[in-house]
Amino acid sequence: MKANTLTFIQTKLKEELTVLSRKPLSEATDEELYLALLTYVQQRSESKKETVKGRKLYYISAEFLIGKLLSNNLINLGLYDDVRAVLADAGKDLAALEELEQEPSLGNGGLGRLAACFLDSLATLDLPGDGIGLRYHCGLFHQNFRDNLQNETPDYWLSGADWAERTNIAYPVTLAGTTYLARLYRLAVTGYGGRTNTLNLFDLDTVDESVIKEGISFDKRNTPQNLTLFLYPDDSDDDGRLLRIYQQYLMVSAGAQLILDECEARGCNLHDLADYAAIQINDTHPSMVIPELIRLLTEKGVAFEEAVQIVTDTCAYTNHTILAEALEKWPRSYLEQVVPQLLPIIERLDALARTRTDDPKTAIIDESGQIHMAHMDIHFTHSTNGVAALHTEILKNSELNHFYRLYPEKFNNKTNGITFRRWLLECNPKLTALIGELIGDGFKKDASELEKLLAFEHDKNVLDKIAQIKKENKLALSDWLQHRQGVTLNTDAVFAIQSKRLHEYKRQQLNLLYLIHQYFEIKAGHLLCTPLVSIFGAKAAPAYTIAKDIIHALLTLSEVVSADPEVSKWLQIVFVENYNVTAAEKMIPACDISEQISLASKEASGTGNMKFMLNGALTLGTMDGANVEIAERVGGDNIYIFGQSSSQVIDRYAKGDYCAKDWYESDPNIRRAIDFLTGPQMQKYGCMENLSRLRNELIGKDWFQTLPDFNAYLVRKNQAIADYTYNASDWNRRALINIAKAGFFSSDRTIAEYNEEIWHLG
Ligand code: 26V
Numbered sequence: 080m081k082a083n084t085l086t087f088i089q090t091k092l093k094e095e096l097t098v099l100s101r102k103p104l105s106e107a108t109d110e111e112l113y114l115a116l117l118t119y120v121q122q123r124s125e126s127k128k129e130t131v132k133g134r135k136l137y138y139i140s141a142e143f144l145i146g147k148l149l150s151n152n153l154i155n156l157g158l159y160d161d162v163r164a165v166l167a168d169a170g171k172d173l174a175a176l177e178e179l180e181q182e183p184s185l186g187n188g189g190l191g192r193l194a195a196c197f198l199d200s201l202a203t204l205d206l207p208g209d210g211i212g213l214r215y216h217c218g219l220f221h222q223n224f225r226d227n228l229q230n231e232t233p234d235y236w237l238s239g240a241d242w243a244e245r246t247n248i249a250y251p252v253t254l255a256g257t258t259y260l261a262r263l264y265r266l267a268v269t270g271y272g273g274r275t276n277t278l279n280l281f282d283l284d285t286v287d288e289s290v291i292k293e294g295i296s297f298d299k300r301n302t303p304q305n306l307t308l309f310l311y312p313d314d315s316d317d318d319g320r321l322l323r324i325y326q327q328y329l330m331v332s333a334g335a336q337l338i339l340d341e342c343e344a345r346g347c348n349l350h351d352l353a354d355y356a357a358i359q360i361n362d363t364h365p366s367m368v369i370p371e372l373i374r375l376l377t378e379k380g381v382a383f384e385e386a387v388q389i390v391t392d393t394c395a396y397t398n399h400t401i402l403a404e405a406l407e408k409w410p411r412s413y414l415e416q417v418v419p420q421l422l423p424i425i426e427r428l429d430a431l432a433r434t435r436t437d438d439p440k441t442a443i444i445d446e447s448g449q450i451h452m453a454h455m456d457i458h459f460t461h462s463t464n465g466v467a468a469l470h471t472e473i474l475k476n477s478e479l480n481h482f483y484r485l486y487p488e489k490f491n492n493k494t495n496g497i498t499f500r501r502w503l504l505e506c507n508p509k510l511t512a513l514i515g516e517l518i519g520d521g522f523k524k525d526a527s528e529l530e531k532l533l534a535f536e537h538d539k540n541v542l543d544k545i546a547q548i549k550k551e552n553k554l555a556l557s558d559w560l561q562h563r564q565g566v567t568l569n570t571d572a573v574f575a576i577q578s579k580r581l582h583e584y585k586r587q588q589l590n591l592l593y594l595i596h597q598y599f600e601i602k603a604g605h606l607l608c609t610p611l612v613s614i615f616g617a618k619a620a621p622a623y624t625i626a627k628d629i630i631h632a633l634l635t636l637s638e639v640v641s642a643d644p645e646v647s648k649w650l651q652i653v654f655v656e657n658y659n660v661t662a663a664e665k666m667i668p669a670c671d672i673s674e675q676i677s678l679a680s681k682e683a684s685g686t687g688n689m690k691f692m693l694n695g696a697l698t699l700g701t702m703d704g705a706n707v708e709i710a711e712r713v714g715g716d717n718i719y720i721f722g723q724s725s726s727q728v729i730d731r732y733a734k735g736d737y738c739a740k741d742w743y744e745s746d747p748n749i750r751r752a753i754d755f756l757t758g759p760q761m762q763k764y765g766c767m768e769n770l771s772r773l774r775n776e777l778i779g780k781d782w783f784q785t786l787p788d789f790n791a792y793l794v795r796k797n798q799a800i801a802d803y804t805y806n807a808s809d810w811n812r813r814a815l816i817n818i819a820k821a822g823f824f825s826s827d828r829t830i831a832e833y834n835e836e837i838w839h840l841g
Contacts, residue, residue: 080241083091085159087103088161092121093653095115095116096115097295098113099115103514104171105615107171115152116273117149117242120149120152120153120156123158123469124156124275124630125765127275129205129275131207131841133354133841134357134841135207135208135209135355135840136206136838137200137357139211139358139359139361140191141281141310141361141365142187142191142213143185143835144187144191144192145195146182147183149840150178152191154271155203155271156269157309177585179239179240180239181236181238181239184310184659185214185218187219187310187311189495189580189684189685192497192686194212194658196498196686197824198625199270202269202274202275203500203827205270206830206834206839206841207841208276209278210268210279211279211314211330211334211338212280213280213282214243215310215456216289216308217233217288219618220233221233224630224634226389228627228769229618229619229627229743231295232294232295233288233308239402243266244266245279245405250611254329254489255416255417259285259303260283260786261281261283261332261333262281263279264279264281264282265278266278271523271524280519282307283303283306285303286304291308291443291756294386302322304783306325308799311447313622316504323502327366327367328417328421331367334368335371338356339375339650341356349376349381349389352376352393358372359395359397359432359833360395360396362399362400366453367421370421371421373381373387373390373428376390390459394459395460395462396463396464396814397463397493398466400683401473401474401680406453407453408449408452409452411449425443429444432458433631434459440481441457442511442784443458457486462489462491462837463490463491464490465490465493467492467705468492469725472492494684494829495705495824495826496689496826496827497690497824499523499693501664503524505664506665506668507552509551510695513548517531517535526827527823528822533817534694536815540583542808542812543811545814545815546807550570550812553570553574554567555665555669556568557570558669559665564751573609573803574612574614574669574671575796576670577615577676578614578615578663578666578667578687579616579617582623583620583629584783586617586676586785588785589676589788589792590665591633592753593789593796594652595755595756596751598646599751599755602650607649609803611647611650613653614670615653616654616655616666624772628776628817631766631769631773632769632773633654635764636761637653637765653672667691670696672696672800673687673692673697673698673700675687675700678703678723678728680703680728685705688706691815692709692824694708697813697817699719699792701722701788702725706720709824712820713813713816716813717817717820719798719799720795723784733787739778742787748790753778757770
């Protein structure tokens with residue numbers, strides 16, 4: 080049987096290669112082999128498409144951070160080991176082929192990666208669920224560091240082989256009075272042993288990368304050529320904000336037309352749309368799908384009131400943040416300019432909402448003419464969910480309390496999850512193999528089976544193997560970094576990793592202050608008990624000045640430390656350039672301490688926290704987002720919790736009595752660390768403008784309350800390092816408990832909950 084499969088794959092690859100290059104396997108170049116494999120995988124995925132009978136999900140999202148596709152698809156189709164064997168037989172290396180693939184640049188952070196994990200789980204659970212998004216040509220920018228500053232360049236990820244298929248389907252979309260054709264591209268989404276679904280991505284044929292000038296700048300008014308160039312174009316001016324509306328409307332209008340087309344082709348008469356389609360609105364970027372669907376339905380003869388009901392029954396909304404500045408609201412004049420066809424509908428929705436309540440806090444159009452997208456979502460969808468238990472409670476009790484009182488039945492929680500296929504099977508094959516030997520392969524489909532690992536809690540042999548795998552993963556990360564940025568890591572050290580978007584609420588600056596503190600301690604002869612490698616991965620939004628200053632401070636500190644042999648023996652600070660899914664897959668399996676140190680109440684969920692846990696890292700974190708649920712599952716002994724609670728933080732904001740300067744003045748350690756930012760060592764490698772701006776921000780504002788949590792963080796982190804050093808076997812036991820308890824955080828569980836409580840698919 081096995082030999083047969085191998086011969087079959089061999090024959091298929093030979094066939095593809097003959098078409099491509101007329102060469103035998105052993106003589107084909109890596110590029111030719113990559114293309115042959117791509118075609119083969121596409122054929123195999125195609126054969127797993129299924130016709131849809133009942134309700135089908137459309138997950139609309141501005142981001143799909145899908146990562147590289149070759150290995151993922153090979154694993155999901157059950158071909159990975161066989162293809163690797165066939166290639167090895169011909170003297171070829173699958174890993175080298177993977178290097179050729181460009182990572183699709185279609186997302187920014189957790190929200191986009193969540194969408195990708197959800198697509199994987201939908202297909203794996205054999206549920207009909209497609210994505211709808213945009214085909215950005217350069218996606219999010221490519222990050223590199225120059226003079227210790229973040230520098231942005233376009234990420235030309237489409238220059239390589241393209242997994243998406245260009246179709247002949249295009250929908251007319253009218254923007255500011257001009258009609259454009261939104262071209263559909265389709266990308267196959269394979270499930271692990273399940274079906275194949277589709278990620279639908281829209282684009283304009285006229286978009287032209289050559290209009291990009293210096294860095295990532297371009298003429299923001301040249302709509303036909305710039306519309307899908309970048310994800311999140313700079314919105315610090317009117318033109319940038321208008322461009323975001325152009326993008327959003329292109330996505331939802333083409334998406335809505337696609338949905339109606341597909342449903343009608345399946346026999347839907349539009350009055351029964353909700354029996355054919357469930358639409359999940361991923362944060363507020365796709366919110367205009369609500370008035371757009373109403374517009375299309377009424378154009379097709381459905382009465383307005385009925386169209387509103389149909390759309391409400393079809394759509395559901397997920398909130399991913401409680402930060403007020405991230406809840407989108409657009410001036411009415413913007414929508415008048417770009418989508419005047421939606422304005423009368425939004426006005427009627429606003430009027431309708433006002434018949435349900437006279438609370439001005441729930442208005443869609445407020446008294447200053449701002450249109451609140453989240454408000455439209457909550458009024459005119461049947462479900463609003465948060466993404467972790469604490470987050471949902473905060474939405475219900477404070478941020479969206481006015482809505483909760485109006486529609487208690489609409490609010491529900493769906494704690495996020497991650498796909499174990501990418502975040503264990505693909506990124507950590509050694510740990511996967513060990514788990515398989517210990518408890519069998521059932522966990523790959525049913526993550527709760529990981530609990531069986533608890534039987535090995537006291538098995539020294541197993542614990543040693545876990546430690547050995549971690550060590551090998553550290554070596555692999557070090558090799559990869561050496562190749563990529565010329566850095567070799569001290570793999571005998573404890574690895575603490577903080578990788579996530581750069582944002583003040585996530586508090587990379589707290590980690591920065593800790594590292595400065597350690598610099599002083601080492602200089603004073605108070606050594607750490609084991610050397611520490613502190614690794615960061617993060618992109619800062621190009622217009623987010625303080626975030627970029629934090630990157631600058633970390634890069635500068637890294638140089639100060641590495642230039643000082645006294646300190647560099649004990650401390651290494653590494654910032655991984657251009658953090659993306661590919662980088663995460665290398666970093667996460669090598670981590671000992673997972674840094675999840677956001678200000679309690681601010682991180683909606685976090686999903687990196689789940690990935691690190693699954694790969695055997697212990698969390699050092701605040702009681703925020705899904706950290707709370709991780710703590711609940713692993714128990715207090717197997718996690719390092721510190722800092723203020725969310726209710727303390729919320730109270731402090733309510734009182735408005737936080738004064739950073741008092742903390743700076745009264746705590747000598749804090750003062751010493753903050754003043755170091757502009758001291759002579761940092762001045763040698765850094766830029767005073769950036770460093771003093773950051774120092775002033777920390778003393779004068781510190782909006783995310785870094786300073787009150789500083790000492791608790793210091794104590795907990797040093798406790799973790801001491802435990803790691805002096806009680807290694809117990810550390811490994813606790814790593815095993817973290818892995819064993821990670822099952823709940825599988826996105827298969829999350830998707831099953833969405834399906835049971837919101838979507839009712841199939
Ligand atoms: C967006 C923006 C854009 C403008 C500048 C400030 C700002 C701040 C936050 C955001 C967040 C957008 C939504 C988002 O990505 N939320 C993340 O969603 C993840 C998946 O649910 C969740 O795990 C993260 O906690 C949450 O931050």
